[in-house]
Amino acid sequence: MSSPAPLRIVSIAHPAVSNAAGRLRYRYLASRNDIELHLVLPTVWKEFGRTVMAEPRQEIGYTTHVLPIRLPHAGPMNWYLHFYPGLRRLLRKLDPDVIHLWEEPWSIVALQAQILRARAGLVLEVDQNILKRLPPPFEAIRKYLLRHTDHVLSRSPDATAVVRARGYRGPVTPIGYGVDLTTFTPAPKSAAERNRLFRIGYVGRLVEEKGLDDALDALAKSGAAVSLSIMGEGPHEAKLRQRVQQLALSERVSFRGWGPPAEVASFLQSLDALVLLTRTTNAVREQFGRVIIEAQACGVPVIGSTCGAIPDVVGDGGWIVPERDPARLSELLNAIAQDPALLQAKGLAARANVQARFTYDAVATAVDTACRAAAEAVGHCKR
Incomplete structure (x- = not known):
């Protein structure tokens, strides 16, 4: 009897332009042999006055898709207007079980993923911990996304309270950030x-x-x-x-x-x-x-x-x-x-x-838990 096919996850994450920080969590997630992981990230990212080029691919056990984006940084909404012109074609090709968004729920790329998700479950990873009304159309986008999200990964209780206040009624899994214990490690003092x-x-x-x-x-x-x-x-x-x-x-x-x-x-x-x-x-x-x-x-x-x-x-x-x-x-x-x-x-x-x-293994476990729950919610935890 053949074993079930691995859970196919597409993670869309602009923080993953960096090998040193944003991508380390994916190495731990992809080490699980029952997951097929695809990471989508921008070729260029602009934030806090810095322009960051996507670092060369160093993936182990997963596939990285470095795609151009439109509107990388525009006006007072900063980086929340960006989207991927090539995302429709990629998602049709990959046919994921779950789309994981390391993006805020009012972002255009989150709306794009929801529109293109087809049969996939949707997982949102949220940080925003201040409850405030967003200007049009972003408040409407947030409410729409939260009504159609299958699972939320939340950075803090305050972040959970924000999405609850804006209409999310589904399950929540806490998630922290990870730290590279090979780089950040104690050193004896002279x-x-x-x-x-x-x-x-x-x-x-x-x-x-x-x-x-x-x-x-x-x-x-x-x-x-x-x-x-x-x-x-x-x-x-x-x-x-x-x-x-x-x-x-x-x-x-x-x-x-x-x-x-x-x-x-x-x-x-x-x-x-x-x-x-x-x-x-x-x-x-x-x-x-x-x-x-x-x-x-x-x-x-x-x-x-x-x-x-x-x-x-x-x-x-x-x-x-x-x-x-x-x-x-x-x-x-x-x-x-x-x-x-x-x-x-x-x-x-x-x-x-x-x-x-706060190890990367703990982060990977949280993402794995949320994605499996989302896949089950839409009816295909296993292929």
């Missing part, structure tokens, strides 16, 4: 590093909402010998540098630009703690904070704010302080700097948090 100032750091975009002004104010208030290293770029950098001068922190604060994952890992390994102090606004609520798990994978605990998903992602691997409260942050820095044993224990808990919740 004697010089152990004897230097207590060092906190930040990795990410330099925008006001990330709360780095609070970190600078906390450093100025702190009686402990604490330094701050910042890795990233963004429009708020000039004001941050000016604030460093005003607070006389030039010898304790350093800046450097973006780097590839290996450089980010090396930077994180040099820290005693990472800070992510995002501030909630009408437009911003931290959806996950991927740098949290990258730091924790390096055995570096995280000091996070109460914004959005940060407390849940940090778990036992760090500390949480109120948003916009430099005084509380300063008190915490003073306490941590005087307690090496606490810092070491939190570092071990940070690594354990990642190993338990």
